[in-house]
Amino acid sequence: MRAYEKPVITVDSGMAEGIYAASGATQGTLNVTYHGVWDRWGTNGGKGLAMADWSGIDGTITLNIKFNETVDQIETDDASVQCAWNGSTATLTFASTASNPLTIGIHIDHGTSIDDLKMESFTYSVN
Known part of the structure; x- marks a missing residue:
């Protein structure tokens, strides 16, 4: 599916008359999957696994992942x-040439069960 981009009209005295319109292409897709517990640290805390x-x-991807718990690392x-x-939000910034798929470890160290x-x-954006 393509994203619609509103056309912009500009006036440039050095150009011939005319209206030029273009719509940009969709900037690919990104997905994040949470797989659950990766490691437990005693009776509380541990590491969750996302990909x-x-x-x-x-381009450069900025990925924001929101969790239901405070993230410690x-x-x-x-x-x-x-x-x-x-x-409860983790932000990852990386080039689109980074390891794909990207393994993500979410640490919970404050006594909550992993x-x-x-x-x-x-959510993500691309620059």
């Missing part, structure tokens, strides 16, 4: 990925 995969994307299997977390961790949603 991101994409196709048809060219995020890691990936690709050292080029920049990882940040704030509250069994309770769920992914609620994700």
